[in-house]
Amino acid sequence: QSALTQPASVSGSPGQSITISCTGTSSDVGSYNLVSWYQQHPGKVPKLMIYEGSKLPSGVSSRFSGFKSGNTASLTISGLQGEDEADYYCCSYAGSSTWVFGGGTKLTVL
Amino acid sequence: EVQLVESGGGLVQPGRSLRLSCAASGFTFADYGMHWVRQVPGKGLEWVSGISWNTDSIGYADSVRGRFTISRDNAKNSLYLQMNSLRAEDTALYYCAKDIWSGWFEGHFNYWGQGTLVTVSS
Numbered sequence: 001q002s003a004l005t006q007p008a009s010v011s012g013s014p015g016q017s018i019t020i021s022c023t024g025t026s027s028d029v030g031s032y033n034l035v036s037w038y039q040q041h042p043g044k045v046p047k048l049m050i051y052e053g054s055k056l057p058s059g060v061s062s063r064f065s066g067f068k069s070g071n072t073a074s075l076t077i078s079g080l081q082g083e084d085e086a087d088y089y090c091c092s093y094a095g096s097s098t099w100v101f102g103g104g105t106k107l108t109v110l
Numbered sequence: 111e112v113q114l115v116e117s118g119g120g121l122v123q124p125g126r127s128l129r130l131s132c133a134a135s136g137f138t139f140a141d142y143g144m145h146w147v148r149q150v151p152g153k154g155l156e157w158v159s160g161i162s163w164n165t166d167s168i169g170y171a172d173s174v175r176g177r178f179t180i181s182r183d184n185a186k187n188s189l190y191l192q193m194n195s196l197r198a199e200d201t202a203l204y205y206c207a208k209d210i211w212s213g214w215f216e217g218h219f220n221y222w223g224q225g226t227l228v229t230v231s232s
Contacts, residue, residue, distance in 0.1 A: 001172045036218045038155070045225070046147075046155065051210055051218035059202075089155050091217065097160060097169030099145075099217040104154040 004029065004090055004102035011108040017078040020105045022090030023071060028100055030071035032092035037066060037075045041086045049088075050075060077107075085109040112136040112221045114206045119226030122196055132189040132206030136209040140184035143167075143209035145219060146191050148202035148228075149168075158204070159191065195202060196230045203227050 005023040012018040022037075029035060037050040048057050049068035053073060063081075069104065071079045073092070077084055090102040118130040132144070132176050142211035145160040159170045159180040168180060179192040189206055 034216050034218075037159070038219070040155075045222045046219070048210070048218060048220045049175070051220075052216070057220055060230075084178065091155075091157065091219075093217055097162070097167040097215065099157040099160065099169070101155045101157055 001094060001098060004092060004100055006088075006090060006105045008100040008103070009106045009108065011047050011110055012080045013110045014080055014082065016080050017076060018080060018107065020075045020088055020090075020107070022073040022075070022102045024073070024092055024100070025071055027107075028071075028092040028094040029068065029073050031095070032093045033068065035066070035068060035073040035090045037064075037073075038089045038091065039084075040089065046089065062091075075083075080109055082109050086097045112208065113222055114172065114223035116204060116206050116223045116226035118229050119204060119228045121229045121231065124197060124230055127194045128196060128228060129168060130191040130193065130204055130206075130228070131138050132223060134187045134189065134206075134208070137208070139182075139187040141212035143215040143216060143217070144182060144189045145193055145207045145209070145217065146180065146189075147202075147205045147222075149205065149225075150160075150202045156202070157217075160215070160217060161189070163209075167215050172186070183215070193228070198230050201228060201230045 040044040146158040209219040
């Protein structure tokens with residue numbers, strides 16, 4: 001159970017698009033379509049943004065999208081807004097009823 | 111309204127035990143998988159343990175396997191985490207989280223509690 005690999009930080013200007021990668025292995029991301037993404041603002045509880053790799057929960061903006069290719073999942077935020085500035089975490093099923101999170105990515109909106 | 115309220119955290123000495131509870135309301139608790147996720151303040155999220163709606167599937171992170179035990183009481187709408195042989199590295203905010211789909215155990219956490227802080231220190 002090694003943590004999934006995410007960039008420590010990404011940044012973008014309002015209106016731009018950014019993508020956060022989440023790299024795992026053939027034992028987790030690569031084997032299951034069970035990747036989720038979470039947004040966490042400072043001092044707040046994590047919020048589910050994407051599940052099953054690319055599906056949006058009710059109430060989440062369509063500016064958020066998810067994709068997976070091989071052992072890497074990605075979260076794209078289009079039309080970047082100030083309120084998107086937060087930490088983002090990916091999470092994947094890793095087999096045998098276990099899950100693993102990524103180390104987290106700090107998104108800065110310039 | 112879905113609510114998850116954790117309790118049981120506190121200051122405990124290394125090697126001692128603690129039992130966390132999560133009281134659930136606003137949904138049919140018996141139909142959903144439940145999980146514990148922890149976070150060291152200022153650090154990232156770590157999945158700790160999960161239990162399916164019918165307890166047929168239970169999993170633990172390598173870091174806690176053999177020391178922590180997850181359980182649930184569907185009649186009391188409650189989730190538990192028995193933590194034994196606690197270590198300093200177990201110090202964290204412990205969140206209770208609900209799976210998104212009833213009858214499945216996919217680990218997509220659509221509701222989280224506010225967390226209960228566990229501090230392991232002498």
